[in-house]
Amino acid sequence: MIVELGHLALVISLGFAALIAVFGLVGAQRNQVGLMNATSTLVSGQFVFIALSFGVLTYAFLIDDFSVAYVANNSNTLLPWQYKFSAVWGAHEGSFLLWILIMAGWSLAVAVKGRDLPQAFQARVLGVMGILNVGFLAFLLFTSNPFERLVPMTPAEGADLNPLLQDFGLIVHPPMLYMGYVGFSVAFAFAVAALLSGRLDAAWARWSRPWANVAWAFLTLGIALGSWWAYYELGWGGWWFWDPVENASFMPWLAGTALIHSLAVSEKRGTFKSWTLLLAITTFSLSLLGAFIVRSGVLTSVHAFAVDPTRGLFILIFLAMVVGSSLTLYALRTATISAKASYTLASREAFLLLNNILLIISMAFVLLGTLYPLAYELATDGAKISVGVPYFNAGFVPIMLFLAAALGVAPVLNWKRTPASRLIGNLGWVAGLSVVLGVGLPLVLADAVGWQVLVTLVLAFWILGSHAADFVRRARKGSLPVAYLGMQIAHLGFAVTLIGVAITSVLSVERDLRMAPGESTEVGSVSVRFVGVARVSGPNYLADQGEFVMVESGRRYTLRPEKRSYLARQSVMTEAAIDPGLFRDVYISLGEPLEAGAWAVRVQVKPFVRWIWLGGLLMAFGGVLAVMDSRYRRLKVRQARTTAAVAAEGT
Amino acid sequence: MNPKRRTRLIIVLFLLVGAGVSVTLVLLALNENINMFYPPEAVVAGEAPVGAQIRAGGMVLEDSVARDPESLAVSFVLTDYVDSEFTVRYSGILPDLFREGQGIIVQGAIDADGVFQASQVLAKHDENYMPPELADMSPGHQKQPNPLNYDR
Numbered sequence: 001m002i003v004e005l006g007h008l009a010l011v012i013s014l015g016f017a018a019l020i021a022v023f024g025l026v027g028a029q030r031n032q033v034g035l036m037n038a039t040s041t042l043v044s045g046q047f048v049f050i051a052l053s054f055g056v057l058t059y060a061f062l063i064d065d066f067s068v069a070y071v072a073n074n075s076n077t078l079l080p081w082q083y084k085f086s087a088v089w090g091a092h093e094g095s096f097l098l099w100i101l102i103m104a105g106w107s108l109a110v111a112v113k114g115r116d117l118p119q120a121f122q123a124r125v126l127g128v129m130g131i132l133n134v135g136f137l138a139f140l141l142f143t144s145n146p147f148e149r150l151v152p153m154t155p156a157e158g159a160d161l162n163p164l165l166q167d168f169g170l171i172v173h174p175p176m177l178y179m180g181y182v183g184f185s186v187a188f189a190f191a192v193a194a195l196l197s198g199r200l201d202a203a204w205a206r207w208s209r210p211w212a213n214v215a216w217a218f219l220t221l222g223i224a225l226g227s228w229w230a231y232y233e234l235g236w237g238g239w240w241f242w243d244p245v246e247n248a249s250f251m252p253w254l255a256g257t258a259l260i261h262s263l264a265v266s267e268k269r270g271t272f273k274s275w276t277l278l279l280a281i282t283t284f285s286l287s288l289l290g291a292f293i294v295r296s297g298v299l300t301s302v303h304a305f306a307v308d309p310t311r312g313l314f315i316l317i318f319l320a321m322v323v324g325s326s327l328t329l330y331a332l333r334t335a336t337i338s339a340k341a342s343y344t345l346a347s348r349e350a351f352l353l354l355n356n357i358l359l360i361i362s363m364a365f366v367l368l369g370t371l372y373p374l375a376y377e378l379a380t381d382g383a384k385i386s387v388g389v390p391y392f393n394a395g396f397v398p399i400m401l402f403l404a405a406a407l408g409v410a411p412v413l414n415w416k417r418t419p420a421s422r423l424i425g426n427l428g429w430v431a432g433l434s435v436v437l438g439v440g441l442p443l444v445l446a447d448a449v450g451w452q453v454l455v456t457l458v459l460a461f462w463i464l465g466s467h468a469a470d471f472v473r474r475a476r477k478g479s480l481p482v483a484y485l486g487m488q489i490a491h492l493g494f495a496v497t498l499i500g501v502a503i504t505s506v507l508s509v510e511r512d513l514r515m516a517p518g519e520s521t522e523v524g525s526v527s528v529r530f531v532g533v534a535r536v537s538g539p540n541y542l543a544d545q546g547e548f549v550m551v552e553s554g555r556r557y558t559l560r561p562e563k564r565s566y567l568a569r570q571s572v573m574t575e576a577a578i579d580p581g582l583f584r585d586v587y588i589s590l591g592e593p594l595e596a597g598a599w600a601v602r603v604q605v606k607p608f609v610r611w612i613w614l615g616g617l618l619m620a621f622g623g624v625l626a627v628m629d630s631r632y633r634r635l636k637v638r639q640a641r642t643t644a645a646v647a648a649e650g651t
Numbered sequence: 652m653n654p655k656r657r658t659r660l661i662i663v664l665f666l667l668v669g670a671g672v673s674v675t676l677v678l679l680a681l682n683e684n685i686n687m688f689y690p691p692e693a694v695v696a697g698e699a700p701v702g703a704q705i706r707a708g709g710m711v712l713e714d715s716v717a718r719d720p721e722s723l724a725v726s727f728v729l730t731d732y733v734d735s736e737f738t739v740r741y742s743g744i745l746p747d748l749f750r751e752g753q754g755i756i757v758q759g760a761i762d763a764d765g766v767f768q769a770s771q772v773l774a775k776h777d778e779n780y781m782p783p784e785l786a787d788m789s790p791g792h793q794k795q796p797n798p799l800n801y802d803r
Contacts, residue, residue, distance in 0.1 A: 235747070344658065357666075361673060372681065384688035386706060391684035395677055512743045514723050572747045591723075591744030600723055600744045 003068055006056025007147040009049040010097075013104070014141060016046035017133040020107070024127025028120040028197070036123040043111040043126055046133070047104040054101045057146055058088050067154040070094060070146045076160035076568045078540035086171040087161045093146035095174055099291065100136050102175070102182045107133070110186060110211075117207060124193035125186070132185055135318045143311045160540065160568030169229030173222060177249060180219025181287040184256055187212040188284035191277045192326055195333045200273055205266035208280070210627040212263055216256045217623035223249050224616030235574030237510070237587045237604045239612060242392040247370040248290030254363035255283040258356045260623070265352050269415060272349075274334040275356070281326045286363070288319055344417040351413055354406050362399045366392065401459060404498060407491060408434075408462035411470035430469055434461035449507065456502035463495040483629035490622025493615040500611025509605045512591070516598040524605040526586055527551045533590075533599065541566045543575070546590050546599065550579065563590045585609050686758060691735035694761065701761045708756040712736060716751060729757070729767075741769040748774040 020042045027035025057070070061084045066072040074091050075084055089098040107129045114122045140146070190208035194200055226249065231239040240246065259279040265272040343349040369387045376385050412418065412426045438458030442449040467488055474480055509524040517532040531547040543562040550557050559577035566573065576589040584607045591600025689699040691709040699705055709729030716727040723742050730736035739757050749755060749772060759769035 236744075342655075345661070357669075365673075365677060368677065369681070372685075376685075385685045386688065387681065388684035388686055388704075391680045394680040394684070395673075512723055514721075574747055594718060595720060602744055 002056055003060055003065065003147050003149070006053045006060075007145070009053040009056070010137065010141055010147075013046050013049040013053065014134065014137040016042050016049060017130050017137055020046060020130030021127050021134055022130075024123040024125075024130055025196075028123040028127065028193075031120060033119070036119050039123050039126050039130075040111040043104075043107045047108045050097075050101050050104040054088070054097055057094060057097060058085060061085065061088055064158065066156070066158050067149055067151055068146075069148045069150045072150055072155050072158045074159070074161050076158040076540060078567065079158075079161055079166070080539050082171065083161055083166045087165070089174050090161050090165045090170065093140070093144045095178075096136070096140050096144055097146050098174065099178050099182060100133065100140060102178045103129070103133050103136060103185065106182055106186050110189075114207075121193055121197060121199075121204075121207075124196055125189045128189035128192045128196075129185060132189075132322070135322070139311075139314050139318065143314055158568070160566065163541070163564065163566040163569065163571055163573045164233060166540075167229065167233050169225060169233055173225040173229055176218055176225055177222030178291075180215050180217075180222050180256075181249070181252065181291055183211065183215025183218055184252060184259075184280075184284045184287050187215060187259065187280045188326070191280035192329065195277065195326075195329045198333060200277070200333070202267055202270045202273075205263050205273070205276060206632075209260070209263045209267055210632055212256070212260050212280070213623045213627045216253075216260050217620040219249070219253050219256060220616055220620040220623065223253055224613045224620070227616075228613045231609070232576060232578055235576050235589050236602065237508075237576070237589070237606060239504070239609065242366075242369070242389050244370050245294050247366050248294045251363050251366055251370075252283050252286040252290055254359050254366070255279060255286050258359040258363075259283050261352050261355050261359075265349055269343075269349060271343075272353070274330075277330060277334065279356070281323075281330060285319070285323045285326075286367075288322060342416065346413065346418040346420070346423060348410070348413040348415050348418075351406055351410055355403065358399055358403045358406070362396055362403075365395045365399070369395075400498070401455065404456075404459040404463060404494070407494065408459070408466045410491075411467050426469060427466060430462065430465035434458050434465050437461045446507075449503075453502050453506050456498055460495040460499045463491060463498075467491055481629055481631070483626045483631070486622045486624070486626030486629070488622070489625060490619045493618025493620075493622060495615070496611050496618060497615025500608045500613075500615060503608035504606055504612065507607050508609075511603050513601045513603065514594060514598055515601045516596065521603075523603040525552060526603075526605055528588070528603055530599070530601065533593075533597070536562070538564070540568065541573075544590065544593070546577075546588075546601070548577070548588055550586060552586065559586070559588045561588045561590045563593075580610065582610060583607060688756075691729055691731040691737055692733070694737045694767070695735040699761055701763065701765075704758070704760055706756055706758050707737070707767060708754065709736070710754050711749070711751045713751045729755070737765070737767055739767040739769050739772075741772055743772075745772055746774045 020039055023035045023042065024039040026032070027039060057068075059065075060068045060071050061075050062081065064071070064075065064077050064084075066075075070091070070093050074087050074094070079087065087094075089095040107126060110122065110125055110129065114125065117125075187208050190204055190211065194204040223246075226246070227239045230241070231237060259276065262272050262276040262279050266276040369391050372387050373385050377383065408430070409423070409427065412423060414422075435458050438461045439454050442453060442457060471480075471488055474484065511521075511523050513521060515521065515528075515530040517530055520527060520529040522528070527550065529549045529551075531549060533544045533546050536543050536545045541564045543564040545560050545562045548559045548561070550559060557579060559579060561577035562575040564573045564575055565571070574589050574591075576587055578588075579586040584605055587602075587604040587606060589602045591602060593599055686704055686706045687699075688706045688708065691707070693699050694707050699707065707729065709731050712728040712730045716725065718725050723744065724740070725742070725745065726738060726740045728736050728738055739759075741757070741759075746755075753774060756773040757767060757769040758771040758773065759767055762768050
């Protein structure tokens with residue numbers, strides 16, 4: 001009964017979404033205050049009903065209601081409660097319900113936080129988000145209903161959640177990622193609303209900037225969490241695989257990074273306006289492309305597409321409609337935009353443009369590599385290929401290094417033009433110092449490091465040096481706005497990730513060994529002794545737990561990797577044991593048992609691997625900090641005053 | 652030419668050269684890093700090139716997995732359960748879902764003796780998952796070996 005309530009709540013919220021779309025857009029077009037006021041109220045209603053529906057599904061998981069097909073397929077009575085909770089978004093249907101919940105949440109945020117916006121503009125934004133939610137809800141209800149019943153053949157026991165997903169990472173990673181994906185729908189809706197209203201001044205850029213930044217910060221966090229989860233949970237120490245699923249989240253991130261930079265120019269200089277609009281549309285379209293296509297399985301194979309033709313078809317039509325209509329609107333409206341841009345090559349505008357070009361090229365590069373197997377299969381009538389990791393590295397790495405080189409110049413640049421003397425005066429010594437440090441430090445502290453590491457370190461010091469110098473300069477003048485600090489921290493994060501990626505990729509040591517109990521070996525500077533394997537049991541699995549005594553520069557510690565066998569699915573999983581550290585991780589995983597008590601063992605020493613995610617955290621933090629800037633609050637106060645003044649005049 | 656136009660020209664030239672170079676590099680990179688996929692039938696028939704990096708796949712034949720007692724070297728036979736099978740040699744840790752009767756993909760090259768020297772053995776982490784290249788061979792998850800079906 002309660003389950004049917006959840007289903008009903010979804011149907012009702014579909015009605016709400018449709019009303020929001022109509023009231024918001026019509027109300028704004030005809031300037032009817034009543035309709036527009038109703039839109040905001042409807043948004044609250046929509047959120048309540050979707051939250052209710054989400055709550056019902058969660059409840060069904062917590063009480064093991066296996067009459068619900070989705071619960072039966074993804075849970076089990078033995079599943080620990082926190083994983084029952086996160087299993088709600090552990091597979092297709094539920095994760096899409098989470099997506100919709102987050103979409104409703106962002107709409108609510110716009111309804112509440114966007115009160116300072118002109119009402120017609122806010123109503124349009126909500127209306128556009130309403131249209132999107134109609135599409136999402138229809139998709140969920142008609143092709144992926146999470147409340148479908150298994151009656152009368154209710155199983156006594158559930159099939160259990162995929163063991164890989166029984167982990168803290170799955171509790172936090174999808175919500176963060178979706179907050180980012182869906183958050184870009186706000187920037188998209190702002191862009192479409194601006195196009196609809198025809199008011200394409202710098203104001204909308206200022207309005208949408210905080211939203212784009214926050215969405216970007218969430219996506220950054222989501223991707224970093226995903227990478228960290230893959231690292232420790234997949235069991236073999238990889239942190240990025242250029243897998244289609246990863247690329248799907250990475251492409252909107254690249255476009256979104258371009259967007260938040262381009263928005264800065266649009267807000268501050270009033271230029272790049274049509275480009276920024278296009279980026280807002282592109283970023284969300286890539287979110288849709290990514291999330292939908294991954295969910296439908298189109299990317300893994302053309303044939304997976306045929307497995308569920310309705311889902312795939314729905315997705316394609318929806319994507320085509322969203323992209324097609326927004327681009328048509330864009331083409332119709334932006335022809336009238338004229339911008340008097342005058343800036344030289346040595347200006348902040350030019351370098352932000354370069355930033356955008358590089359990010360979009362890298363995005364296109366990843367897109368090509370991701371979709372190429374699909375195109376190839378279609379074009380050659382079924383010949384199958386895969387695009388190797390070297391392809392992605394070959395193109396992506398140089399672009400990012402180029403980006404890093406340009407980023408080092410950024411803090412010194414003025415808008416419009418920068419005198420050569422200022423460039424040389426401020427950057428000359430930074431360039432010298434970064435070469436000395438970047439080459440010198442590794443030569444003093446380590447043995448052979450490889451030229452790739454040297455190049456990356458020089459560039460990282462280049463970024464750090466020029467930013468630090470600019471920070472000191474500004475601090476002396478006493479002008480350190482919060483937005484500026486946000487930029488500093490985010491750029492610092494980029495440098496940190498760069499260092500982590502380069503050092504981990506080049507200097508990691510990995511050994512696959514055959515070890516019998518009592519045997520010892522040396523891996524890098526770590527000595528490893530295999531004590532033996534013991535049988536242990538968890539709540540819903542049995543495991544062989546290895547015991548390894550490690551000695552590393554005088555420090556002694558024990559690592560206990562496991563080979564788990566989950567009962568419900570009879571599936572085997574590798575649970576690595578990690579000794580984490582800021583400058584290196586020691587990582588052990590058990591392969592398969594061999595004869596006479598010996599095991600296949602993988603031992604890895606991964607220097608600076610944590611820096612990859614630390615940099616991600618810094619980037620996300622910087623992105624959020626930038627939004628806290630007082631100038632966005634000033635805007636509110638000013639508008640509140642204007643509204644008050646208008647109201648006073650009216651009486 | 653006035654300074655404004657000259658700046659524009661420089662930018663346009665810069666973009667053109669940049670675009671040309673990148674497109675060339677991208678196509679080269681794509682060309683070098685595509686791994687064609689071959690089913691057992693094609694490997695046995697000699698359609699798969701010798702020495703080139705390729706992917707091949709099939710079902711792990713029952714009782715064909717042989718471990719070297721001294722090292723991590725292993726060999727096994729991949730079959731399509733019709734009439735084609737070939738031997739794979741690999742050294743290292745096999746994935747968790749590597750089992751006899753399971754569909755897997757190997758990446759590597761065929762040596763002069765017709766043995767597939769694998770650098771990577773892939774089996775995804777979900778037992779319901781079928782590597783896309785093998786999807787044609789058997790529909791969905793299967794514990795029992797089925798005769799493979801090449802019809803599309």
